[in-house]
Amino acid sequence: MESSMELSATGEPVVTQEDTQVEVGLDLQAGTLVLTQDGRDLVAYHALVEFASPREQPWTAQQVKFAAHGPGGSSVSLVVDLLNDACDGPREGVPEVIWQVVALAATSAGDVGITYAPPAP
Numbered sequence: 001m002e003s004s005m006e007l008s009a010t011g012e013p014v015v016t017q018e019d020t021q022v023e024v025g026l027d028l029q030a031g032t033l034v035l036t037q038d039g040r041d042l043v044a045y046h047a048l049v050e051f052a053s054p055r056e057q058p059w060t061a062q063q064v065k066f067a068a069h070g071p072g073g074s075s076v077s078l079v080v081d082l083l084n085d086a087c088d089g090p091r092e093g094v095p096e097v098i099w100q101v102v103a104l105a106a107t108s109a110g111d112v113g114i115t116y117a118p119p120a121p
Contacts, residue, residue: 020053021062024105033097035068035078042068042076049105061102 026047033044046067053059061082070076080098084091 022051022059022109024049024051024109026101026105026108028101033101035066037078040071042066042070042078044068044078047101047105049102051106051109061106064098064101 026049028044028047030045031043033047035042035044044066048065048067050062050065051059052062063082064080066078066080068076068078080094082091082094082098082102083089
């Protein structure tokens with residue numbers, strides 16, 4: 001038996017531009033990205049890329065948080081800062097494959113032209 005819910009709404013939603021951070025999560029296919037930290041191989045299965053647009057500047061990627069399986073199958077997390085210490089450019093030494101993850105996140109964030117139409121009344 002379906003339960004019906006009474007719902008009413010008023011107003012007109014407005015999005016504020018004060019929140020200048022967006023996080024995009026990506027599920028990674030098992031075994032396609034292996035991160036090595038302190039000699040330990042970590043098999044990444046999820047990436048959360050944080051983009052920011054401070055003071056109406058262009059969007060830039062700030063960091064990637066990886067969830068991975070470590071030795072013995074334990075779950076670990078690894079955070080990679082993408083900006084240099086002055087926060088005015090990319091950090092040197094970030095592996096190219098991590099920038100590929102950032103590009104995938106940027107694409108899934110809307111660069112592919114995601115559109116949505118509300119259901120017809």
